[in-house]
Amino acid sequence: MNPPVATPFFFYLLAGIMIIGGILVITRKNAVHSALALITTLLAQAGLYLMLYAPFVAGVQIILYAGGIMVLFLFVIMLINMERSMKERQFNKRWLVGIAAAAVLGGLFITVYTKGKDLFPNGRMLYGESDNTQKVASLLFDRNTGTYMFAFEIASLLLLVAIIGAVVMAKKRI
């Protein structure tokens, strides 16, 4: 397998797209614009997953997030009448407290990552294997090496509960 080319360039490109998309998500007035910015962010993140040699997670990200969840969001935005809320105040009364709390959290992150940056030395560089998907599947399903088989079944139960919950919540008369 070929070594990666221009890793810093693509990392900073995708990271910039993600940050700009995230800022647009939380500042746009129109919820449809927010949703489109979020889709851009998710697609850029799928690119970062590819750079981290996780092609299966990147595919799941595109199909499930950008394809499934965001379509759900757009449907709900179109079901709900948004014209009135676009003319209203977009930020709540305690936004200053929220920004202050987020700033404290950011200070915590900065402290942790400046003090602890030596804890994460660069691991031995190895190039991705072509059987990433098989290895993920053997962790999920295999009889001998499937560590997460039980958790996988619980996840399917969770999805069943979520389907029933969503249908019941969206019914006309509960």
Next chain:
Amino acid sequence: MDALLHISTLHYLVLGAALFLLGVIGVLTRRNVVVVLMSIELILNAVNLNLVAFSRYWQGAPGHFGGPGALHGQVFAIFVITDAAAEAAVGLGILIAFFRNKETVNVDEVNLLKW
């Protein structure tokens, strides 16, 4: 300069922290419930980025937990995506039920249970 140009695990962690902060700001300051739910998706994605970056780190690290088959972070990321799908479905269902009752999508007007 060399530390900036040599992409390591820490770069991904810092990017994840920045996205997490953007999501937290969105959750704490916006009024529109749909945008609040999107900010929660941003937070979950920041966590996913950290998980996959750590998975990459452990694949290159020696030791009991490391090695080429150490894909636990990626498996966790898949579980988090599953949870995000369930959360989005139920949350948007609640939002539709709420909108039908009160004709608004603002979180600070959700005060039916307030004493």
